[in-house]
Amino acid sequence: MTALDDRPSAPVTGEVGRARLRKEDRRLITGRTRYTDNITLPGMVHLSMVRSPYAHARIASVDTAAAAAAPGVLAVLTGADLAEAHGSLPCAWPITPDQKAPHHSAVAVDRVAFAGEIVAVIAARSPRDARDASELVDVDYEELPVVLDLETAAAGEPYAHPDLGTNASATWVFDSAEAGTGSDVEDAIAQARQDGGVVIERTFRQQRVIPAFMEPRSTVVDPTGEQVVMWSATQVPHILRLMLALTCGVSESKLRVIAPDVGGGFGGKLQVTPEEVITLLVAQRLGKPVKYTETRSESLVAGHHGRDQVQRLTLAARGDGTVTGLRVDLLADMGAYLGLVTPGVPILGAFMYNAIYKFPAYRFTCTNVFTNKTWTDAYRGAGRPEATFAIERLMDELAAELGVDPIEVRERNWIKHDEFPFSTVAGLEYDSGNYEAATAKAKELFGYDELRAEQQRRRESGDQVQLGIGVSTFTEMCGLAPSRVLGALSYGAGGWEYAGIRMLPTGKVEVITGVSPHGQGHETAWSQIVADKLGVAFEDVEVLHGDTSIAHRGLDTYGSRSLVVGGQAVLKAADKVIDRARQVAAHLLEADVGDLEFADGRFTVRGTESGMAIGEVALATFAAHNLPDGFEPSLDADATFDPVNFSFPHGTHLAAMEVDTETGATSIRKYVCVDDIGNVVNPLIVEGQVHGGLVQGIAQALFEEAVYDEQGTLVTGSFVDYLVPSAADLPRFVTDRTETPSLTNDLGVKGVGEAGTIASTPAIVNGVIDALRHLGVRDITMPCSPHRVWQAIQGLGIAEAAVAGTPSLEQYTAPENSSGSLPTGVNDGGSA
């Protein structure tokens, strides 16, 4: 059933599968961009935010008099001024009926719960006037006790929100014995202990990271027309409009939200932000267009963060390495508030800890915990990278315990290609996959056996630079999501997607999609799909998106859903267009509908030369002079697709890590990944997604961490300290694919946006530890900076893991050639 198809072997005849250069590029490479901050409207007012420097404090008073009198200032607004104008910022995912959540005002009223929270807003004639005046707002804070460390917060006082009387927001449990999807994990663990099997217990720390999209968030609101128009740097214009209507007292039909060019998101722009609400409210209040654009420092401190979990894990196995049970106990740091999908992020991981392995027993428990830090929410992978890291690290630990090759222990436990469809212990049905094929190909490209031999030689010779090989055989669930599943998980909306197709009289085609691209190349890929389906030229397809007045329905872009859900909606809309056009063509050709064939954009009467192109049918339909009786003069069609299942990309990633045992410095000698994302619409775009995804996962493994000091100040609050890797920090990747088509959509595609990020983090960390295991190193807390690696080599690694919740800047040694090391703004050769 599952076929292995080498990429070059199948000649591509249509558009789908072709490495089309992107339609989107021309504007972006010539500077004719439409990012939100580029928008200027007549009489535009600019905002600046006054943010709390304290992580937890009572606001005793806010004196705005000096700011209000400053040049160019039109208004200064505090929390008290705006509190009545909107409800709590929305959380769409209450994971339990008794979930606790604090009220979340866009501007804090009497208490701040994290450093960076907005306490006042300046509206002024220029951005500079606004910023200057923000310095003049005098806020009197009374400091309250802060709770920052996740485990401390879980244990009790102090409370991030004293009114709640607890830091625990909710606890969510999945138990395979209760669900009927497997047996009892406690029995499995007890059995393993009793029978002399293997029980691996580990605690891993998922450090807090920051999405760090390149375009800072920006919002413009024009309240001067019949509809209020909001442009925002968002991934989710449709969700944003709905949520603003529900919480800001503005009629949904009176609000138009536009996501123009959006400079990356990675989950970080899947949010309804205080800044968007404030810009809307101020624009309504002043009756003028208003713009707010954050600085990078504001983005890092106030845009939501990602990950931040403590993972306590127990894996049981028989002596032969067959896994028998997995118990996962999580603490997940919410930060100070619950954002749009904050509570659900760790729950998305619940279904992925068992990964590609045949665990007969599984239990997952997660407690969501408040701290006085920036709130967390979706970041590329959202719950699934954490799960994949945990299980892939555990499988390496199991291999080490048994003294066998880490690939061998995986092979012993993974689902074989002839066992699909496979019902997992977490209650999902994996439709297809071929882990053997991807692994075989990756091993060959990597030179696995040769590198293992070299590793052995270096160990024996005591080389200062040791070699480690990291393995990650991941899968993920993506294509969010079947609405029924989301309903069962108490999510506040569905997971369908919308598409529309308009057949223009000249034969050109407009495709409307409810997804909202921000770098993914949907205009190109959707054009390829429609060109093939309707038999029109790639150039004749125009893809419209990201504006609630044009694409009036949609659920936007996240969770690797756009192609597998939104692409399928496009296909269904095209089918309807063809059905309608067939009726017109049959009428005009004086043939029976059943005798018409449609291929390459042309209807032909079977067995004759008689036929007409779909463009001709479109023109005849537009003229409407001669249509079947009662036929509405339009070929246009809409479709909404609700998936019945997720898609399950998988792959094998192999990292050869070199570790200098004297300095702790690591480098990636070789990285090979073979991903199986099913059929491919555009290999160029797919490779780009994989490259970028890999780097975000590698960055978590080696470079990035949001670090707070003991007062709750984000000390990695600029790009000087938050180490987004540069080109100099990274190798050239070897990427390849196997193609096992997904059976859950007609294109046979699986999501690719998150795959690289999900897979690469454990591959890198497994590689670093594999290089050092013979020196007694069992774990290193991410990011594996030279200092931490060096400490682990000195035998300090495990001890440090215990205090990972309170990292210090000292641990934050920038690797050589990092982006943080540029001393000035002038590049080499600069003359200024």
Added chain:
Amino acid sequence: MTRISVTVDGLAHSDDVEPRTLLVYYLREQLGKTGTVVGCDTTNCGACTVHLDGHSVKSCTVLAVQADGCEVTTIEGLAGDGELHPMQQAFHECHALQCGFCTPGMIMQSIDLLNENPNPTEREIREGLEGNLCRCTGYQNIVKAVQQAAGAPAEVSS
């Protein structure tokens, strides 16, 4: 206010600016040259890179008054008569951009890199771009684009 005269993308301008005005805000707000974007506030990301008298600078770290009497080339001034600059063409052909936000700065820096070193090694390209951050591409196709542009016979001056 201080009077400055600057030639930007071939057009001469004479404007009054506040002395504290950064070059990038002069370009964006006074001249409407929004092709050059602002990605950070610490001169780390390089999204705002332009050429000042033929050399790359991060325009968020140059005062507008420092550009007085100078010639500035931005991403908007590279393509002439509808013909893309070879570096722009290479970025397109190599899929060296996704969201496009870092792209103006990345292209301007890449041109400067080749002006300084017309035949760089991959390592030299990576180090030459280390002051420009990209969050989408993993840099692999950006490096490839610079290599392709270096192989092209076209002139790479701005």
